[in-house]
Amino acid sequence: MTELRYTGAEIAAVVAARSVEDNKVVFTGTGLPLMAMALAQRLYAPNLVIVFEGGQVQPILSGKYTPFSPNDIRAGYKAVMLASTTDVLCLMQRGHVDYGFISGAQIDQYGNVNTSFIGDYRKPKVRLPGSGGANDIASLASKVIIITRHEKRRFVEKVDFITSPGNVDEKGREYHGLIFGKPLLIITGLAVMDYHPELKRVRLKALHPGVTLEQVLDNMGFKPIIPDKIEVTKPPTEEELRILREMDPEGRWVEHPK
Amino acid sequence: MTELRYTGAEIAAVVAARSVEDNKVVFTGTGLPLMAMALAQRLYAPNLVIVFEGGQVQPILSGKYTPFSPNDIRAGYKAVMLASTTDVLCLMQRGHVDYGFISGAQIDQYGNVNTSFIGDYRKPKVRLPGSGGANDIASLASKVIIITRHEKRRFVEKVDFITSPGNVDEKGREYHGLIFGKPLLIITGLAVMDYHPELKRVRLKALHPGVTLEQVLDNMGFKPIIPDKIEVTKPPTEEELRILREMDPEGRWVEHPK
Amino acid sequence: MMDLIEARKVAEQRDHSMKDKLMSMDEAVRKYVKNGDTVALSSANYNRLAMAAVREMIRQNIRDLTIAKTLCSFDVELLLAAGLVKKVISSWTSIGVVWGVSRIFRMRVESGEVEFEEWSNLGINLRFKAAAMGVPFLPTFAMLGSDLPKVNKAMTITCPYTGLKLIAVPALFPDVAIIHVQRADKYGNAIIDGPVFADPDIARAAKHVIITAEEIVDTNEIRREADKTCIPFFLVDAVVCAPFGSHPYDCFGYYDIDYEHVDDYVNAVKEGKLEAAQEYLQEYVYGVKDHFEYLQKIPLERVLAKVHRAKAIRYGWE
Amino acid sequence: MMDLIEARKVAEQRDHSMKDKLMSMDEAVRKYVKNGDTVALSSANYNRLAMAAVREMIRQNIRDLTIAKTLCSFDVELLLAAGLVKKVISSWTSIGVVWGVSRIFRMRVESGEVEFEEWSNLGINLRFKAAAMGVPFLPTFAMLGSDLPKVNKAMTITCPYTGLKLIAVPALFPDVAIIHVQRADKYGNAIIDGPVFADPDIARAAKHVIITAEEIVDTNEIRREADKTCIPFFLVDAVVCAPFGSHPYDCFGYYDIDYEHVDDYVNAVKEGKLEAAQEYLQEYVYGVKDHFEYLQKIPLERVLAKVHRAKAIRYGWE
Numbered sequence A, B: 001m002t003e004l005r006y007t008g009a010e011i012a013a014v015v016a017a018r019s020v021e022d023n024k025v026v027f028t029g030t031g032l033p034l035m036a037m038a039l040a041q042r043l044y045a046p047n048l049v050i051v052f053e054g055g056q057v058q059p060i061l062s063g064k065y066t067p068f069s070p071n072d073i074r075a076g077y078k079a080v081m082l083a084s085t086t087d088v089l090c091l092m093q094r095g096h097v098d099y100g101f102i103s104g105a106q107i108d109q110y111g112n113v114n115t116s117f118i119g120d121y122r123k124p125k126v127r128l129p130g131s132g133g134a135n136d137i138a139s140l141a142s143k144v145i146i147i148t149r150h151e152k153r154r155f156v157e158k159v160d161f162i163t164s165p166g167n168v169d170e171k172g173r174e175y176h177g178l179i180f181g182k183p184l185l186i187i188t189g190l191a192v193m194d195y196h197p198e199l200k201r202v203r204l205k206a207l208h209p210g211v212t213l214e215q216v217l218d219n220m221g222f223k224p225i226i227p228d229k230i231e232v233t234k235p236p237t238e239e240e241l242r243i244l245r246e247m248d249p250e251g252r253w254v255e256h257p258k
Numbered sequence C, D: 001m002m003d004l005i006e007a008r009k010v011a012e013q014r015d016h017s018m019k020d021k022l023m024s025m026d027e028a029v030r031k032y033v034k035n036g037d038t039v040a041l042s043s044a045n046y047n048r049l050a051m052a053a054v055r056e057m058i059r060q061n062i063r064d065l066t067i068a069k070t071l072c073s074f075d076v077e078l079l080l081a082a083g084l085v086k087k088v089i090s091s092w093t094s095i096g097v098v099w100g101v102s103r104i105f106r107m108r109v110e111s112g113e114v115e116f117e118e119w120s121n122l123g124i125n126l127r128f129k130a131a132a133m134g135v136p137f138l139p140t141f142a143m144l145g146s147d148l149p150k151v152n153k154a155m156t157i158t159c160p161y162t163g164l165k166l167i168a169v170p171a172l173f174p175d176v177a178i179i180h181v182q183r184a185d186k187y188g189n190a191i192i193d194g195p196v197f198a199d200p201d202i203a204r205a206a207k208h209v210i211i212t213a214e215e216i217v218d219t220n221e222i223r224r225e226a227d228k229t230c231i232p233f234f235l236v237d238a239v240v241c242a243p244f245g246s247h248p249y250d251c252f253g254y255y256d257i258d259y260e261h262v263d264d265y266v267n268a269v270k271e272g273k274l275e276a277a278q279e280y281l282q283e284y285v286y287g288v289k290d291h292f293e294y295l296q297k298i299p300l301e302r303v304l305a306k307v308h309r310a311k312a313i314r315y316g317w318e
Helices: A009-020 A032-043 A085-093 A134-141 A214-220 A238-247 B008-019 B032-043 B085-093 B134-140 B213-218 B237-248 C003-014 C025-032 C051-060 C074-081 C103-110 C121-133 C148-152 C199-205 C219-224 C259-286 C291-294 C300-315 D004-010 D025-034 D049-059 D072-081 D104-109 D121-133 D148-152 D198-207 D219-224 D259-286 D293-296 D300-315
Strands: A026-027 A049-051 A099-102 A117-119 A126-127 A143-147 A182-187 A193-195 A204-205 B025-027 B048-049 B099-102 B115-117 B125-126 B143-147 B182-187 B191-195 B200-209 C038-041 C065-068 C085-090 C114-119 C137-140 C153-158 C165-170 C178-185 C208-216 C229-231 C240-241 D037-041 D065-068 D085-090 D115-118 D136-141 D154-157 D165-170 D176-184 D208-216 D229-231 D240-243
Touching: A009 A032, A009 A143, A009 A182, A009 A238, A009 C065, A009 D025, A032 A049, A032 A238, A085 A134, A085 C121, A099 D136, A126 A182, A126 C114, A126 D104, A134 D121, A204 A214, A214 C085, A238 C300, B008 B032, B008 B143, B008 B182, B008 B237, B025 B182, B032 B048, B032 B143, B032 B237, B085 B134, B085 C121, B085 D121, B099 B134, B125 C103, B134 C121, B182 C137, B200 B213, B213 D115, B237 C165, C003 C121, C003 D259, C025 C199, C025 C240, C051 C178, C051 C208, C051 C259, C051 C291, C065 C074, C065 C121, C074 C085, C074 C103, C074 C259, C085 C121, C103 C259, C114 C148, C121 C137, C121 C165, C121 C199, C137 D136, C178 C199, C178 D085, C259 D004, D004 D121, D025 D049, D025 D208, D025 D240, D049 D176, D049 D259, D065 D072, D065 D121, D072 D085, D072 D259, D104 D259, D121 D136, D121 D165, D121 D198, D176 D198, D176 D229, D198 D229
Parallel strands: A026 A049, A026 A099, A099 A143, A143 A182, B025 B048, B025 B099, B099 B143, B143 B182, C038 C065, C038 C178, C065 C085, C085 C114, C178 C208, C208 C240, D037 D065, D037 D176, D065 D085, D085 D115, D176 D208, D208 D240
Antiparallel strands: A117 A126, A182 A193, A193 A204, B115 B125, B182 B191, B191 B200, C137 C165, C153 C165, D136 D165, D154 D165
16 A cells, blocks of 8 residues: 655644534634535535534535635525624524634643734734634634644743633633533644643644654643553545545645645 | 594594604504504605514505504515514614604503503403513603503503503602603693603693593593693694595594594 | 523534424424423514414423413414413513404413513513523613513613613523424525514524424525525424415415404404304314315415415515 | 713714715715724625725725724725724734735734724624614623633623623724625615625614615615615615725625735735835725726726626526
């Protein structure tokens, strides 16, 4: 068997696709997580439901009309409902969003995400775009999956600012009033992480094939909890990669190997 | 000039039609107040806007499709908007309803109205239909007009139950948190009443032509404040009566003379 | 009062997939309406009453119901006549404005058999909206200064920004919502033409949803008018085809009220009280097998006139 | 913080009548947008941006603006480039997802010139909804546990029924809302096709409303689709005919995004920073008399392709 070549983005998308149960509602932005969910619909979860923050329910993900944004007109292609933003965000608050995807400029050891700013609020060193729907997803979806590049500068001990809460701190979400939902996974190009149920901190779950523990730790600004047994991700299959690349021939959303 | 014959309902409708300013929004039920507002649109306030609690904005009041209820399909005939009930009630809370009309089984000296029950809540002597939108109108419209029959049993010292607040009590509306809106008039088949600005109590304003003060007081369970000068209502004109009767040839909504 | 957590749990455990949910009225009611349930019904007095479903509930003798509805009408009248209701949560109960207070309603409430928990119209609408939004309460200035909070136990709250006093209405999560619409597909995507009343909210508030529809349409029709879909399939448990399902009441764009039918009922009850109401139930509910047998009893000529009239109103014919 | 009382007063004093409000963009902006105003803009990142109105605001050099918008986009980009903004109240600001963070936005905020008051998407949407409903706040579970309340000063509240902790978002009453829609009549009755975002709410929240529309239609068309009207005339002060008013962004059913136009801008700014943005403004805003002269600069062939594409998306062509 020849070894398949794939990028970190590709294996992250594949792992995300395998991580969602069928017959559930996924709230996602565009780009990598959307491609991952389209892959899931094709292979593992044919009855997965896609909802965008622009109010679109179950659009058809046609390559021809791949949306640039959850709010553009393409995102509503053949949708069965085009609602208001508040409506879909409240459906999430009501409990009808099973999975929510977010990414983040900074992620800390409690799974909190910063997409707001670095430095001082009134004169920040770096101003980032802001929460958008990310805080709402992190607060209100039943299970939250973070997909991000595995870079040292992203994984920090403590985020400068909590835009989107994970477990918040050692006291956990409930203490802060977040009685619903939980952070489920962090998926990167190198590894998969989850959370220690008592300590609330990020815990390594699986290394992608060929990745070493050192490689993962070298690329993080904090040390995740290391469990007794670290899984190894099942490598992407030929079929998974073929479908991903067919959906995104230019590698615009999910980078192809060079 | 021959004297015109008209009923109490007719003069009440005529007075109501004369009481609203043009270019304003009126929130009304069906029946007499709706006929009065249609009369106003024809003669005094051509740009009056009608909104029903079923969500209908500016329907055309065609005799052919006179609605039975603010919620039936006729009430939306040629409306420019068919919204949700909450939407129009919130537009009222937001300040966009200038006049609201209600009626009542019991009205007391502070202009409070009971349409809920007489006796005990869990085993009432008489169960009435309930608030419907009346409490919302009384609480949220800018100016509230009560139209009712002038009967002793209706005008009581103190209502058994405040379904829809007028001035509530001697402390007035603001004390109870009602920072908007005010009760404007009570129009009956015998007289017009308003409210004493300091005492908050119902005050006689005008007697309809030919009606005596004694007649009014004999038909009330409480004594309204009697001002130094009592006006006399300008009698209905031939035109007013003609239009009213044309709109309602059977006298179904506004009783004709026998 | 931790209904919110319970209702959210039910949502989290749902099969949210777009699967075929078409079934008979008999099956839908049997599966999703239980003795003791809190049932929310569509419409507000007139237009799109869930009458076909209500008649099936009566045939199945589902008891001890709490009915939650903004303005109750002929639907609740028949349930009260059949003796299936223990509580009504509403702002208003009658048969229809023109027919005045219902005698059956008065009898049931005045005897203490049925509790009527009263809210203002905005109050009950916001109770559904709070639940629909997934929050435990919503604030309003309605009902301040009135005696309604004394009986419905609404609490006051102070705005943390302005210090203003408001009424907080508690979220109401019905066990099941039954909503009559003009069009739905087999998955439960529902389109309402004309006023929606509180129906999009009651669908979101309830733990389970039955859609009854004048017409079952292809999903491609839904996709072409997706901005008119007001109930998405993933909230819906059952879809039932029920043409003239609001009869004898009206349905926007489809038929006007069968005034004579309701008038006959009201006049009979004026004379014969509960007995007359039960005779009506015998003839139109217990005595027929299902909604389609019921429809056979309605004079076709009268129906056609009502259909024409509804179209004239819908399309603004002079 | 007694904005609610002030906003209600403005509503009470309105001429609510159905009168002709058609006017030029120049007149509408001159009459209803003032220096120092809080301006709410329609859309959320993509689709139905009030671009034509924004370009007119820049031409009229209206300064010290606070912009309130759920997700800011090319509209706010140009206002920031023109130096007219002192504060942005929003959940997100960029040009569009594909183009990443805006350099102009970063420059303005990082220098401290512009304050960015950040809310979650639901948070800012509910601020508009609270104002639309005429209440001073609305509760939500969003933003709990995050640092957003530290900077946006959102307060917490306890539910009087459940004891649950929630964030109370304060009502936001803009001085003026500018909303681009597909169809409106001359009175201001507006129909939005496709997603509405928060636009019905911002119309209700604002003290004044400018509607810009792809097409001005006869009121009879509105009456025939009255259940699609989402902004009633009595909220509206000005109606402006602005075909391709969202250009270079998209408009549901009318045209897809003019990707090349935006891409050229972004690439120029990547190189030339603020100076490049100002060159763009010179060419497309200051250098043209009005929206119709602006449209002359857009290659017609490209426009027609975008129109075709929008129809394909709208009607689900394969």
